[in-house]
Amino acid sequence: MNYLILIILCAAIIIYSVVTYIYQQRIMKTLTEEEFRAGYRKAQLIDVREPKEYEGGHILGARNIPLSQLKHRKAEIRPDKPVYIYCQNNVRSGRAAQTLRKNGCREIYNLKGGFKQWNGKIKKKG
Template sequence: MLYTIVAILGAIILYTLYMYFSQKKAVTPLSQEEFIKGYRKAQLIDVRESNEFEAGHILGARNIPVSQLKTRMKEIRPDKPVYLYCQSGIRSGRAALILHKKGYQDISHLEGGFKKWTGKVKVK
């Protein structure tokens, strides 16, 4: 029993470390100030679900939920910078990994996500 628990905990720790270092290689985390400096020249994508997007999003953002990313990848140009954000930064990190595996190179995301955003917001 104890060996099973230790094995499960070990697997969880290894998976967490793997995801952390994979994301670190795939995406550049940006502070809000850095994000604001570059997002007008980039493809600004909100990877939250539609209802979250409609409740409020960064002005100029497109909504491509991470759950639909693989089927909507054609909407994102690989030759232009991609700026991602979600509510807290977890889903945008996952989205960045998906894009990175498909060959996208210039990927950044908003550190802390939309919940820490104090810039302009649009509500539908």
């Protein structure tokens, strides 16, 4: 009986994860670095990584609004303008897109592969 409960629980977690991933992919458009670079200067560029990661290097012109602070800082992002987001490797970007969508943002773009795949200009603090 315990194994059945465990199997059902694991299946529920997997189904939830898959549904969430599909939803995230529907609400944000993932762009190659070339596509991302072509549009982010005319949009709001948001780095959703934590401050230490941001200070270690970020895309030139990006504002740091960490995923952990996004709900509290949502007023800083205009829903009527495109939003270009990135994190380290795309995990947090999906969750950020869900929060942005709830705040009325409809044009959400994500950097494919995240900051780890970025080859353009970066800025470091210090």
